[in-house]
Amino acid sequence: GEDVEQSLFLSVREGDSSVINCTYTDSSSTYLYWYKQEPGAGLQLLTYIFSNMDMKQDQRLTVLLNKKDKHLSLRIADTQTGDSAIYFCAERPPGTYKYIFGTGTRLKVLA
Amino acid sequence: DTGVSQDPRHKITKRGQNVTFRCDPISEHNRLYWYRQTLGQGPEFLTYFQNEAQLEKSRLLSDRFSAERPKGSFSTLEIQRTEQGDSAMYLCAGGDRSVTGANVLTFGAGSRLTVL
Numbered sequence: 331g332e333d334v335e336q337s338l339f340l341s342v343r344e345g346d347s348s349v350i351n352c353t354y355t356d357s358s359s360t361y362l363y364w365y366k367q368e369p370g371a372g373l374q375l376l377t378y379i380f381s382n383m384d385m386k387q388d389q390r391l392t393v394l395l396n397k398k399d400k401h402l403s404l405r406i407a408d409t410q411t412g413d414s415a416i417y418f419c420a421e422r423p424p425g426t427y428k429y430i431f432g433t434g435t436r437l438k439v440l441a
Numbered sequence: 442d443t444g445v446s447q448d449p450r451h452k453i454t455k456r457g458q459n460v461t462f463r464c465d466p467i468s469e470h471n472r473l474y475w476y477r478q479t480l481g482q483g484p485e486f487l488t489y490f491q492n493e494a495q496l497e498k499s500r501l502l503s504d505r506f507s508a509e510r511p512k513g514s515f516s517t518l519e520i521q522r523t524e525q526g527d528s529a530m531y532l533c534a535g536g537d538r539s540v541t542g543a544n545v546l547t548f549g550a551g552s553r554l555t556v557l
Contacts, residue, residue, distance in 0.1 A: 334483070361543045372443065372532055372548030373484065380543070418483050422544065427497045429474070429546060431483035 334419060334432035341438045348406040350435045352419035357400055359421035364393065364404045367416045367434070376404070376417075406437075414439045445470075445535050445549035453555045454523055461519045462531050462552040470535030473516050474546065475508055478530040487531075490516060523556045530554075 335353045342348045354362060360381050365373040379386045379393045379402075386393045392405040402419050416434040423430065446465040454460050466473050471492050476484035487506065489497040492513035505523075510516040520527055530553050534546040 363545070365546075365548075370550075372445075372534075372550045373546070374443070374548070375545050378539075378543050378545065380541070427472075427489040427491075428486040428499075430486070431476075433481070433483045 334421060334430050336417075336419060336432040336435045338433065339436050339438070341440060342409050343440050344409060344411055346409055348404075348409045348413070348437055348439075350404045350406075350417050350419075350437065352402040352404075352432050354400050354402060354419065354421045354432075355430065356421060356423035357397055358424050360424070361422065362393075362395060362402050363420040363429070364391075364402075365418045365420060365431075367418065369415075373418060409437075409439050411439045411441055413437060443547050443549065445533060445547050447531075447533050447549035447552045449552060450550065451553045451555075453557065455557050456523060456525060458523055459519065459521045460523055460554060461517055462533075462554075463515060463517050464533030464549060465515045466533070466535035466549075467537075467547065468514070470537060470547070471513065472536030472544075473510060474534040474536065475516070475518050476532040476534065478532055478551070479528075484532055487518070520554070523554075525556045528554055528556045 363378040364376040390407045394403045420429045420431045444467040473490045475487040478484045490510040505521045508518045530551040532551045534548045
């Protein structure tokens with residue numbers, strides 16, 4: 331199918347780590363992406379990973395990729411209240427120009 | 442501010458009316474996308490332009506929807522004979538290539554449509 335799947339909600343305490351999971355559809359997708367959406371705003375690119383990598387670290391963000399299982403995760407270390415938002419994973423399968431987005435995971439950070 | 446401008450930000454219209462949204466991407470964006478996002482969902486692809494050519498269009502896009510990018514710069518998305526089911530956020534994104542070669546999207550803030 332064409333559904334990129336994510337769990338809908340995640341709640342963590344400030345200072346803890348958050349892990350957001352995603353299952354994508356096409357193991358041939360060259361890049362996998364994470365976007366963040368704050369209320370009333372468009373999507374903002376957070377990070378991406380090339381499909382021949384297993385892990386990418388970017389400051390507080392760590393992306394893990396399991397290509398065999400088509401599983402992508404985003405770990406946010408030392409989660410802050412400003413990280414509260416909706417997080418979308420996305421892929422762009424070969425043979426199409428379109429990016430396919432997941433349904434989004436709403437992260438709530440409790441002070 | 443991402444540099445991708447969308448206008449209007451909010452539009453309320455009555456069922457059956459036509460509406461038009463405009464997107465002004467960053468000048469370097471030769472690729473331009475339109476997406477639709479309903480409450481609680483991820484963005485859903487509508488159409489893609491490379492310069493002025495419309496290269497891909499969603500099968501879900503009915504013939505009431507049309508998009509143009511006449512000079513390869515700004516783009517318009519028109520919805521004719523609006524229906525209540527058209528109520529959504531319409532997002533425009535410019536496509537760019539990062540320094541590592543990844544194709545990435547830069548989104549505008551969106552145009553929210555409410556059809557009464």
